Amino acid sequence: MGSAKIYYDSDADLAVLDGKTIVFLGFGNQGAAQAQNLRDTGFPNERIIIANRPDSYAEDAKSKGFNVEHDFAKAAEVADVVFLLIPDQVQPRVFNETFAPRLKDNAAICVASGYNVFFKLLKFKPSQDVVMVAPRMIGSSVRSLYQKGKGFPCFVSAEQDGTGNALKVALALSRGIGATKLGAIASSVYEETAMDLMAEQALWPNIIMLFREAFSVLKEAGCSDEALCYEMWMSKEPAEIFEAAADEGFVTQLKHHSTVSQYGQLSGALKLDGTAAREHFKNILYNQILNGKFTKEFSQIENDLEKEGLDNPLNQLYQKAEEMELAQAEKRVRSRLADLLKQ
Numbered sequence: 001m002g003s004a005k006i007y008y009d010s011d012a013d014l015a016v017l018d019g020k021t022i023v024f025l026g027f028g029n030q031g032a033a034q035a036q037n038l039r040d041t042g043f044p045n046e047r048i049i050i051a052n053r054p055d056s057y058a059e060d061a062k063s064k065g066f067n068v069e070h071d072f073a074k075a076a077e078v079a080d081v082v083f084l085l086i087p088d089q090v091q092p093r094v095f096n097e098t099f100a101p102r103l104k105d106n107a108a109i110c111v112a113s114g115y116n117v118f119f120k121l122l123k124f125k126p127s128q129d130v131v132m133v134a135p136r137m138i139g140s141s142v143r144s145l146y147q148k149g150k151g152f153p154c155f156v157s158a159e160q161d162g163t164g165n166a167l168k169v170a171l172a173l174s175r176g177i178g179a180t181k182l183g184a185i186a187s188s189v190y191e192e193t194a195m196d197l198m199a200e201q202a203l204w205p206n207i208i209m210l211f212r213e214a215f216s217v218l219k220e221a222g223c224s225d226e227a228l229c230y231e232m233w234m235s236k237e238p239a240e241i242f243e244a245a246a247d248e249g250f251v252t253q254l255k256h257h258s259t260v261s262q263y264g265q266l267s268g269a270l271k272l273d274g275t276a277a278r279e280h281f282k283n284i285l286y287n288q289i290l291n292g293k294f295t296k297e298f299s300q301i302e303n304d305l306e307k308e309g310l311d312n313p314l315n316q317l318y319q320k321a322e323e324m325e326l327a328q329a330e331k332r333v334r335s336r337l338a339d340l341l342k343q
């Protein structure tokens with residue numbers, strides 16, 4: 001597709017939100033950050049409602065001076081805009097059962113992730129607006145960058161234009177939470193979901209596999225656990241490489257490495273034939289992500305994720321991952337280090 005449109009503060013008219021009541025469903029990572037940013041941008045506190053069950057998140061919202069509503073039905077009835085900021089896996093049940101039946105016909109629903117909208121798991125009326133304002137940052141950074149007067153990267157889109165105003169609402173909400181300061185990138189739930197799940201289901205699994213196999217080969221070749229753990233990740237070198245890639249450039253950062261390293265990395269990467277990896281990525285994208293296969297598989301295990309111990313399928317995967325040679329070695333190295341530190 002090429003270049004995306006980028007929206008700045010000057011593209012967004014906050015007046016679109018005048019007189020509206022904005023409900024934040026959830027006051028966690030994103031909810032707490034976005035609600036505080038919106039209020040600090042000048043949106044009146046009396047028109048913000050935090051919908052949350054009575055617990056520590058609700059107490060946190062109250063301590064920050066917000067109006068908290070524990071009864072989701074009441075919050076839904078008065079909402080002109082709902083920020084859907086509870087975990088993705090609980091959104092369909094909570095939204096469809098308690099919010100959707102009571103929301104105004106012309107309400108706007110704002111998601112921070114494309115997943116549930118792309119896979120059509122949320123029930124909207126055709127007359128409602130559905131928008132995405134998806135920060136590419138954890139909530140604490142969304143808040144701290146705003147407080148420093150800086151922006152943060154964010155994707156924005158209007159997915160359903162029930163009122164004819166959806167894009168204007170999306171841009172006003174983006175500006176309200178501080179996302180158009182740096183420039184919000186025009187995107188879509190399709191793009192956000194494809195990229196997010198591709199990273200999670202193809203790119204990072206391959207990186208984990210490459211580390212696992214490289215560790216094993218070097219160990220067979222006589223390298224110690226301690227040396228390998230430090231060389232491969234505990235020194236934080238990979239984190240520094242990615243930080244430099246973000247700051248200076250994916251290729252440019254290589255210049256910080258020794259000449260031997262630069263030559264080895266570039267000649268090695270350019271020699272590798274990516275055909276098999278490309279086919280693998282395409283297979284995951286089209287036959288696992290976009291066709292809904294993964295979503296179906298996940299929905300089948302979803303209810304078991306609350307279970308304790310090995311009845312929880314995620315815990316089963318953790319158990320298998322901990323059995324990897326690399327993980328076992330790291331455990332030994334870390335416990336040895338802990339003993340040394342105690343001395």
Ligand code: NDP
Binds near residue numbers: 085135
């Ligand atoms: P959190 O895990 O921080 O959400 C916690 C909030 O959700 C709390 O208010 C909690 O309140 C509420 N909640 C949890 N379970 C339920 C439930 N069953 N019923 C009602 N409320 C519930 O979520 P995030 O902020 O991490 O994610 C929110 C959205 O933002 C998601 O769509 C996510 O993909 C997106 N996003 C997240 C990012 C991040 O930094 N984590 C980055 C960018 C986007 P209580 O438990 O009291 O009910």
